[in-house]
Structure formats: C-alpha cells, structure tokens
Amino acid sequence: MKSWLPIPASSHFSLSNLPFGIISTSTQVKQRPAVAVGDYVLDLSAFAHGAGFSKLAPDLQQKTDVFAQATLNGFAALGRPYHRAIRNYLQEVFREDTPYPEVLKTNNALRQAALVPLSKTQVHLPLAIGDYTDFFAGRNHAFNVGTLFRGPANALQPNYNHLPVAYHGRASSVVISGTPLRRPWGQALPAPGADTPVFRPSARLDMELELGMFVCRGNALGEPIPLHEAEDFIFGYVLMNDWSARDIQQWEYVPLGPFNAKNFGTTISGWVVLADALEPFRTEGLKNEVELHPYLRNKRTDNILDIQLEVSITTTKGNKTTVTKTSSKNLLWSWPQMLAHHTIAGCNLRPGDLFGSGTISGLDAGTHGSFLEQTQGGKVPIKLEGGGERKFVEDGDTITITGWAVGTDGEIVGFGDCVGQILAAFPTVHSQK
Structure with missing residues (x-):
C-alpha cells in the first residue's frame, strides 16, 4: 500500500x-x-x-x-x-x-x-482505564519461575493448564511510555531463610515483557461472553511492562497474591494497534495437553498473535544492551479465552478495561521476558555493553520494549516503543507518629 x-x-x-x-x-x-x-x-x-x-x-x-x-x-x-x-x-x-x-x-x-x-x-494514555487485569498466559515464564522456587517437577501449579490464571491489578498506576517510576518501598525478607521482614526500598526490582489488550465492548453483569463472540470485544493491543518488586512480592503474595509489589507502576506504549491490523499475524500458540471445559475450547487453531518482541536496558552512561528477543507465540491462552474466562462467573467488562498477557518468555537463553528468569534468581548476572552487569534493575536504568510484525508485502505493523526509567526511591517514608 x-x-x-x-x-x-x-x-x-x-x-x-x-x-x-x-x-x-x-x-x-x-x-x-x-x-x-x-x-x-x-x-x-x-x-x-x-x-x-x-x-x-x-x-x-x-x-x-x-x-x-x-x-x-x-x-x-x-x-x-x-x-x-x-x-x-x-x-x-x-x-x-x-x-x-x-x-x-x-x-x-x-x-x-x-x-x-x-x-x-x-x-x-490512549483510554481511560477503569479496570486492569493481568493474566499469566506465558507458560514458559510460569515454568521458568516455578522451577526456580519449586523445581521442574512442581513448576506449574495444578490449575495452570486448566484455566487462564490472573490477578486484578491497579488501573490508577498504569502510565504512558516515557513516564519515570520510583523504586517502591516495602516489606521484604533480608536473606534466604529469614522469617522476619525488613522495611526498605526494593532490592530486586524487575521488569516483565507483556502485551496489553484493550476491551471495546461491555457485557451485562451476570452474562458471560461466549468464546465464539469474544473477538468482537477486542479493541486493540499495546506493549506492556508490568514492573515487579520481586522481594516484596515473595513476602506478600501468600495467600492472596501480588499487591504492593505490582501496584507502583505498569508502563504501556501509546499507540493502540487495532485488532484488525494484526489479523494477518494470527498463528498457533503453545499446545495445551489437557481437556478443557467447553467454554474454553477454541474452534480455530490460529488464536495467538506472532509479534516479534525485544527488550533492552540503557544505563545512565548511555550504554544500551539488548537482553531479550522472543515472540508472542509463547502464550498458552488466547485473548478470547481470557475474555471468556474473565466473564464466566458474571463479571461485567467495560470499554477501556485493560488486560495484560503475563510475561512472555521462551525457554532458551536470551528469550526470557524478566530479569528473574535471565539471571536465575540473581545468580547469573547479565553482561552489559560497555562493561558492567545487572542482576535486577538499578536506579537510573531505562527499559525499552519494542514489538512489531512484518507482512508479506514487507510493511511493518509495529507498536513503537514502551519506555520506562526507574528513579531512586523516595528518600524517606513517613512513619506514624
């Protein structure tokens, strides 16, 4: 064209x-x-x-x-x-x-x-976001992280392949690309084996490579969205960085899941790529080996988008290092399945609601969508251009996510960049007097 x-x-x-x-x-x-x-x-x-x-x-x-x-x-x-x-x-x-x-x-x-x-x-921000739900559809990421904490035999929780796991995030702290974010304070265990937390700025701040999807239509309270109609509820897509304070998350997430470890900021790219623009890039995702309940059974096999994704880190010295190259094919659950499951109990969605895919990772080195995976929990530092290394994101670091697909005519359908810099934590946090 x-x-x-x-x-x-x-x-x-x-x-x-x-x-x-x-x-x-x-x-x-x-x-x-x-x-x-x-x-x-x-x-x-x-x-x-x-x-x-x-x-x-x-x-x-x-x-x-x-x-x-x-x-x-x-x-x-x-x-x-x-x-x-x-x-x-x-x-x-x-x-x-x-x-x-x-x-x-x-x-x-x-x-x-x-x-x-x-x-x-x-x-x-392209839309006023009423609600934000972050899914966990990247099975490779779930397996990689689960292996770190529970070993490969118990890496995935028993429910993982049966339903799209998710948690409700904080819409108010979703920010547009280019918005700096402060390192969060919180409670965390000071060392492995400790059972008493300390209060400090997060020492294990991470990024998460994700796609975001905006909902365009609502459904009535109590009326689920059938899977075969779910495509009609998709407005379009953005890139997403769901920042995560891993040490705070490890201490707080039992028994109800992430809270302050996630709600300090989520960065999205500014241009919404319409669902129709990505139709040519539909493909098969990861295969699910379990028998799904009927409300989650896709008739089509090309339910996942094939988008090339890259992550880079730029230090305060200006040195930029590409740390991740992967594809959104590494998702187990499709967006229509997420919509169908989100509403199966009767939850009503509204135009502008935002879904996150969960971290997108491959299984090989250089394809991981988080530092937690890349560094094996901080044990193997990432080597940076110009010298230096990283176990997790440091103050002043800028994380850039880029995503695109190339059509048969050579034209690029891309998102631009999703950029976020981490600033130092507030120097003091007021305690109750």
Whole structure:
C-alpha cells in the first residue's frame, strides 16, 4: 500500500497499521485522538472539523464526534465494524492512488491543520482505564519461575493448564511510555531463610515483557461472553511492562497474591494497534495437553498473535544492551479465552478495561521476558555493553520494549516503543507518629 505521504520503510506506522492514540501539542494542549502514519500523526479532531470524513458513508459520519473526545473510549465503544470502517477509509485517503485526493492529498489547508510531525506531539494514555487485569498466559515464564522456587517437577501449579490464571491489578498506576517510576518501598525478607521482614526500598526490582489488550465492548453483569463472540470485544493491543518488586512480592503474595509489589507502576506504549491490523499475524500458540471445559475450547487453531518482541536496558552512561528477543507465540491462552474466562462467573467488562498477557518468555537463553528468569534468581548476572552487569534493575536504568510484525508485502505493523526509567526511591517514608 504505497502512500503519497512519505513513509520510511522502517516505520512501525505503515499504512498496514494506522494505530490510534491520544496526543497534544505545544500549540494545542487539549488532548485529542490521532492516528500515527510514518513520521506524522493525523489529528482526527482537526481532520473531522475540516470535513476530512466527508467521503465516509453518512451513517458513519454521524459518529465521528468521538474524535473530539479526550480519550479513545467513545471510539472503542462503537465496536470493531466501526473501527474497521474508519481504518479502511483512512487507508484509502493516504493511498498514492487515493479515490479521494481532495480530502487530504491536494487539500493543503487541511494537511497543514491535521498532519503534525510525530516529533512535535506528546502522547498520552490512549483510554481511560477503569479496570486492569493481568493474566499469566506465558507458560514458559510460569515454568521458568516455578522451577526456580519449586523445581521442574512442581513448576506449574495444578490449575495452570486448566484455566487462564490472573490477578486484578491497579488501573490508577498504569502510565504512558516515557513516564519515570520510583523504586517502591516495602516489606521484604533480608536473606534466604529469614522469617522476619525488613522495611526498605526494593532490592530486586524487575521488569516483565507483556502485551496489553484493550476491551471495546461491555457485557451485562451476570452474562458471560461466549468464546465464539469474544473477538468482537477486542479493541486493540499495546506493549506492556508490568514492573515487579520481586522481594516484596515473595513476602506478600501468600495467600492472596501480588499487591504492593505490582501496584507502583505498569508502563504501556501509546499507540493502540487495532485488532484488525494484526489479523494477518494470527498463528498457533503453545499446545495445551489437557481437556478443557467447553467454554474454553477454541474452534480455530490460529488464536495467538506472532509479534516479534525485544527488550533492552540503557544505563545512565548511555550504554544500551539488548537482553531479550522472543515472540508472542509463547502464550498458552488466547485473548478470547481470557475474555471468556474473565466473564464466566458474571463479571461485567467495560470499554477501556485493560488486560495484560503475563510475561512472555521462551525457554532458551536470551528469550526470557524478566530479569528473574535471565539471571536465575540473581545468580547469573547479565553482561552489559560497555562493561558492567545487572542482576535486577538499578536506579537510573531505562527499559525499552519494542514489538512489531512484518507482512508479506514487507510493511511493518509495529507498536513503537514502551519506555520506562526507574528513579531512586523516595528518600524517606513517613512513619506514624
């Protein structure tokens, strides 16, 4: 799909992609929806105001007021057929042989108003997140970590292959890529074998390589989402770093699971890649050997997305080291299965709810999605470019997650970067007087 707008071949934001996000600029601080295309964004508020949707079907034009809103929740709630129609229309507008040249290609006034260099925008959280659920669908990660603590024979808990395990995270601390986070304070055991905790900044701060999925439709309280309908509830995907304080987590997670070890921050990338854009990259995931209950049985076999994923660490000296290369094929559970299981007891989802995949890891060295796995619990340090090493994330370190897929035509469908830097813990934590 060649465009009249120059799009670098290496761009994550090709015409095959057109991800949606929320931007502001120095000249217009109001947050509004946009689409990333090459090195530019199309300001959808300005585009709509300038009659950019004039060639869209009239019934679809009536709903373009959602592009004046400060989040993508309204757009998401219109459903996948509407998302598909808008994306297809914008692809037509940007095509070199566009049937609508007067809309943007030859409309200098609208181009000047609506096309903004990506470098001159600030990207914000794309949706208002009401709830956030983090799954544990990366079986290799579950096995790797379970082996560290319980040995290979007992690495996976008995329920793991029977249902998509998850915990409810904290939506308020989900932050956009580029937002620094403080190292958390918490209770942790000072040494192996100790039974009395100390209170300190986390000494084993980790990252977790994940994908995130935004829900576009809600279901009524008490009414589960059938697996065969679950695809219709998927808006799109982002990259995710579910930061984890391993020492705090080890002490607090029994019996009710993660709490402060996770809720200090979760970083996501800013551009939502629509579900339709990733349809060409469906594939088979990890095979499940158990007989599933009917509500979790997929009829299709290509239920997992094949997205290439990389993680790098950049130190305060500027040295950057790629530490992970893996694929999202390393998931046991599909997003529709997660949706079906999440609602099977009657839980009602809402547009803007965020799901995390859980850490995505391979089994080989260099494919692990967390430092905990890579360093075997801190026993084998990661060697860094320019010297130095890491067992866990140190103050000043920046973690960058990148993800993309390449189509048969060579066009890239990517997410951009998911970037987060860890700052030192607050110097003091006030105690009760």
